[in-house]
Amino acid sequence: MKTLLAALAVTTALTMPGMALARPVTLTTTLNAYGGNGAYLAFYVTDAQGAYQGSLWMAGGKSKYYEHLSDWYRATGGNTSEINGITGASVGAGRELSITLDLADALFDAGYVLHVDAAVEDMRNSPSEIAVPLTSAGAGQANPGRRYISSLSYDM
Amino acid sequence: MIRSLHRWPGLIAALLLVLLSLSGAALSVFPAIQAVGAPAQTEPALTVADLASRIRAVYPGVEQIHRAPSGRITAFWFNAGTPGGAVIDPATGQGVGSADVPAVQRWLTTLHRSLFLDDAGRIAAAFGAAAMLLLSLTGAALVVRHTGGWRHMLTRLKGPLAGRLHVKIARIAVPGLALSSVTALWMTASTFGLLPDGAGPPPFPAVSGRSGYELAQMQALQDTQVSALRYLTFPYPDDLTDAFTLKTDAGEGFVDQGTGMLVAWNDFSVWDQVTETIYMLHTGRGAAVLGLILGLMALGVPVMASTGTLLWLAGRRSRPRLHDNASAGHADTILLVGSEGGSTWGFAATLHATLTAAGASVHTAPMSSFAPARYHRASRIVVLAATYGNGTAPASAKGFLDKLAALPALPVPLAVLGFGDRSFPAFCGFAKDVAAAAAARGWPTLLLLDSVDRQSPQDFTRWGRAFGAKIGVPLELNHQPVTPPTRMLTLISHRDYGVEVQAPTAILRFALPIVPLWRRLTGFGVMRFAAGDLLGIVPEGSPVPRFYSLASATADGFVEVCVSKHPDGLCSGQLLDLQPGQTVRAFVRRNPDFRPKRGHRPVILIGAGTGIGPLAGFVRANRRHRPMHLWFGARHPDSDMLYGDDLAAWAADGRLASLATAFSRTAARSYVQDALRRDSARVAKLVTEGAQVLVCGGRDMAAGVADALADILAPQGLTPARLKAEGRYAEDVY
Numbered sequence: 037m038k039t040l041l042a043a044l045a046v047t048t049a050l051t052m053p054g055m056a057l058a059r060p061v062t063l064t065t066t067l068n069a070y071g072g073n074g075a076y077l078a079f080y081v082t083d084a085q086g087a088y089q090g091s092l093w094m095a096g097g098k099s100k101y102y103e104h105l106s107d108w109y110r111a112t113g114g115n116t117s118e119i120n121g122i123t124g125a126s127v128g129a130g131r132e133l134s135i136t137l138d139l140a141d142a143l144f145d146a147g148y149v150l151h152v153d154a155a156v157e158d159m160r161n162s163p164s165e166i167a168v169p170l171t172s173a174g175a176g177q178a179n180p181g182r183r184y185i186s187s188l189s190y191d192m
Numbered sequence: 193m194i195r196s197l198h199r200w201p202g203l204i205a206a207l208l209l210v211l212l213s214l215s216g217a218a219l220s221v222f223p224a225i226q227a228v229g230a231p232a233q234t235e236p237a238l239t240v241a242d243l244a245s246r247i248r249a250v251y252p253g254v255e256q257i258h259r260a261p262s263g264r265i266t267a268f269w270f271n272a273g274t275p276g277g278a279v280i281d282p283a284t285g286q287g288v289g290s291a292d293v294p295a296v297q298r299w300l301t302t303l304h305r306s307l308f309l310d311d312a313g314r315i316a317a318a319f320g321a322a323a324m325l326l327l328s329l330t331g332a333a334l335v336v337r338h339t340g341g342w343r344h345m346l347t348r349l350k351g352p353l354a355g356r357l358h359v360k361i362a363r364i365a366v367p368g369l370a371l372s373s374v375t376a377l378w379m380t381a382s383t384f385g386l387l388p389d390g391a392g393p394p395p396f397p398a399v400s401g402r403s404g405y406e407l408a409q410m411q412a413l414q415d416t417q418v419s420a421l422r423y424l425t426f427p428y429p430d431d432l433t434d435a436f437t438l439k440t441d442a443g444e445g446f447v448d449q450g451t452g453m454l455v456a457w458n459d460f461s462v463w464d465q466v467t468e469t470i471y472m473l474h475t476g477r478g479a480a481v482l483g484l485i486l487g488l489m490a491l492g493v494p495v496m497a498s499t500g501t502l503l504w505l506a507g508r509r510s511r512p513r514l515h516d517n518a519s520a521g522h523a524d525t526i527l528l529v530g531s532e533g534g535s536t537w538g539f540a541a542t543l544h545a546t547l548t549a550a551g552a553s554v555h556t557a558p559m560s561s562f563a564p565a566r567y568h569r570a571s572r573i574v575v576l577a578a579t580y581g582n583g584t585a586p587a588s589a590k591g592f593l594d595k596l597a598a599l600p601a602l603p604v605p606l607a608v609l610g611f612g613d614r615s616f617p618a619f620c621g622f623a624k625d626v627a628a629a630a631a632a633r634g635w636p637t638l639l640l641l642d643s644v645d646r647q648s649p650q651d652f653t654r655w656g657r658a659f660g661a662k663i664g665v666p667l668e669l670n671h672q673p674v675t676p677p678t679r680m681l682t683l684i685s686h687r688d689y690g691v692e693v694q695a696p697t698a699i700l701r702f703a704l705p706i707v708p709l710w711r712r713l714t715g716f717g718v719m720r721f722a723a724g725d726l727l728g729i730v731p732e733g734s735p736v737p738r739f740y741s742l743a744s745a746t747a748d749g750f751v752e753v754c755v756s757k758h759p760d761g762l763c764s765g766q767l768l769d770l771q772p773g774q775t776v777r778a779f780v781r782r783n784p785d786f787r788p789k790r791g792h793r794p795v796i797l798i799g800a801g802t803g804i805g806p807l808a809g810f811v812r813a814n815r816r817h818r819p820m821h822l823w824f825g826a827r828h829p830d831s832d833m834l835y836g837d838d839l840a841a842w843a844a845d846g847r848l849a850s851l852a853t854a855f856s857r858t859a860a861r862s863y864v865q866d867a868l869r870r871d872s873a874r875v876a877k878l879v880t881e882g883a884q885v886l887v888c889g890g891r892d893m894a895a896g897v898a899d900a901l902a903d904i905l906a907p908q909g910l911t912p913a914r915l916k917a918e919g920r921y922a923e924d925v926y
Contacts, residue, residue, distance in 0.1 A: 071295065073302065086433070099385055103392065106425070106437070110396045158293045160256055160268035160277060183275045
């Protein structure tokens with residue numbers, strides 16, 4: 037667990053080089069043309085039992101809307117210090133979001149699950165729109181979301 | 193100060209405000225459509241438990257149930273890997289329509305709150321809302337100041353159409369616009385996290401770890417009525433650690449899926465309640481009628497933006513630029529201007545510039561904005577006052593005497609300079625009233641009342657030297673009267689009258705100046721006028737214009753005035769000698785108080801001599817055949833019966849309801865007031881029916897008419913003064 041948190045801390049300083057236990061991972065998320073305003077997306081990791089481990093990225097800048105990312109909000113209590121420095125703009129319908137971060141090796145093939153919660157104004161909330169296990173074998177594969185996300189893949 | 197705070201934000205924000213108000217007005221319709229279109233809840237005591245089980249019976253994969261403030265219920269589900277959603281009929285749990293927000297509404301919402309520019313646009317829109325609020329407050333303050341107090345805010349308005357329209361709409365719309373802008377600012381502050389957060393949901397509680405409790409039997413859901421519901425979120429299928437999330441109008445919490453009991457709850461804080469109320473007041477969601485009313489009020493903004501801009505342009509044209517106008521609080525010299533048409537402003541500008549050049553700090557303002565409480569450093573006050581009509585206050589001095597009468601004597605010495613025409617009996621009448629009222633209040637006199645006759649630069653220079661000597665500054669006032677931009681008018685025809693009775697008179701008709709197409713399209717440079725407006729003609733050999741009442745409107749396609757020869761009259765002589773094809777320099781000045789008011793009430797037109805001009809114009813334009821009755825006085829029916837043939841034709845086609853004449857050079861020797869007295873029963877009847885009286889002609893004739901009407905109306909308990917106060921009696925007297 038300590039290693040994971042250390043690695044997650046690194047994600048806030050993506051440029052830190054030569055970290056032996058971490059490697060750069062690119063998350064590519066493509067949204068459907070769902071015909072609505074920009075989507076708020078919360079990327080976070082749970083263990084195999086579903087216990088929250090840490091956040092990777094928050095797409096969407098206004099904290100008053102975070103409660104609609106209900107699983108993430110429930111796990112963190114809406115605590116914005118979880119996403120300090122790893123927050124970007126919301127993602128428009130049909131657009132692609134690509135983020136590169138340093139993830140600890142220990143996260144892969146150890147039962148950890150990458151979750152994405154999605155929410156769009158005036159449309160249904162979609163907690164755990166995607167929940168995909170982090171495995172070396174699964175890298176590069178497209179995973180479909182439930183409603184807003186057309187596909188998500190992580191590349192190492 | 194207030195005026196600038198109203199003008200500049202208004203002009204700068206006008207386009208933005210038009211955009212925001214139009215999109216806001218369009219958006220205001222949607223809550224009403226939603227409220228009308230959603231299936232009504234027929235059982236008032238329906239519980240969330242019943243509603244949820246009905247919906248789950250139809251949609252087993254239901255995940256969320258929403259209730260909008262309008263009462264519309266929507267459900268979202270996830271069945272066999274596909275998400276779905278619908279508007280629900282609460283009686284059956286069946287979907288009856290799409291749950292999606294219409295694309296138009298989404299587009300309008302984004303335009304309205306962020307102009308498609310995201311946060312930058314939100315900030316711009318918030319600036320718009322702040323400007324709207326500022327405009328509402330300063331506008332209200334201006335109306336109060338202009339009308340002389342809160343109690344007079346709803347008095348009848350005078351002045352040009354643009355100004356009246358601006359204030360009329362504002363009186364109706366300002367409460368709504370102020371509300372919408374305050375709520376908009378609150379919502380923006382909330383969006384940017386500048387306001388305290390609400391209570392939020394409680395921390396997720398420990399749950400029983402069981403599942404499968406009968407939905408319809410769940411205590412927490414049975415205790416909640418649908419009318420209080422915001423949303424209910426179902427637990428993930430097969431996740432025993434999850435729970436129902438319930439949000440109502442009182443707070444939010446979690447319901448155990450194994451016991452049906454409420455296991456955690458947070459009441460809304462005061463902030464939540466306030467924010468929700470503000471949201472409802474702004475969007476009309478949950479208050480559709482209010483939303484529609486606010487939307488209608490928002491539609492006033494485009495009209496106010498355009499009339500406001502027009503007012504500013506008109507004001508700019510009619511007043512000279514004042515450089516270095518000191519603020520009221522800092523100036524040592526206060527210049528107050530009472531001007532009807534604007535020429536006195538020209539003199540004020542000259543005095544302002546000369547005094548400023550001599551080192552004085554001068555504040556120049558219309559007499560109507562007289563505010564002695566703000567004159568902290570003033571050591572002298574100068575009043576430049578023209579006189580309107582029969583000695584009444586000119587437009588820019590409305591309310592001055594009332595304010596003066598309500599004040600204790602000012603310790604600041606006062607100089608009054610009157611402007612007028614010595615040939616009128618009420619020469620500088622208003623200036624005299626001002627000087628007398630100030631003396632009666634014990635106001636110290638700096639310089640005795642003096643006057644400037646017919647805009648004489650020599651008179652003005654002479655007064656300037658006397659004034660300079662008093663204040664110890666040598667003043668040489670060199671005033672060049674500024675005339676408004678003139679157009680060349682070409683005479684088409686003149687119809688001559690009155691030579692036999694030694695009163696040469698003519699109806700002169702000029703062609704409308706030719707305006708290039710692009711100017712016609714943009715509306716610039718087009719002469720716009722109605723009968724009753726004034727045509728200022730600048731004669732050869734004098735820079736001072738003479739004014740004639742217009743007998744035609746733009747729509748008639750020509751410019752027509754009646755002119756009679758004055759002994760030694762420079763301008764009238766030139767006009768009567770004018771041949772078709774020759775030109776004069778002229779401009780139009782609006783005279784909006786002298787014309788028939790809108791409506792179908794009868795109109796009594798009374799005129800003598802060339803005074804028939806505007807009255808004939810009113811009749812000519814009376815294509816709706818409202819009852820117009822004309823009393824006309826001339827010298828002899830064979831000589832100066834102006835418009836004789838036209839009047840017969842208009843009476844025949846219904847534009848003129850009746851015509852009564854009086855001739856002073858026939859055996860009858862009768863004047864128009866005699867004709868009125870002869871018809872007193874008919875006149876009294878028309879007035880009691882609500883008729884408006886319009887009088888045009890010489891000063892003596894107008895006085896005679898007023899006397900006659902006073903006698904005629906006395907049995908009804910009416911006086912010309914009372915009719916004037918009601919806006920039903922107007923004179924155009926020369």
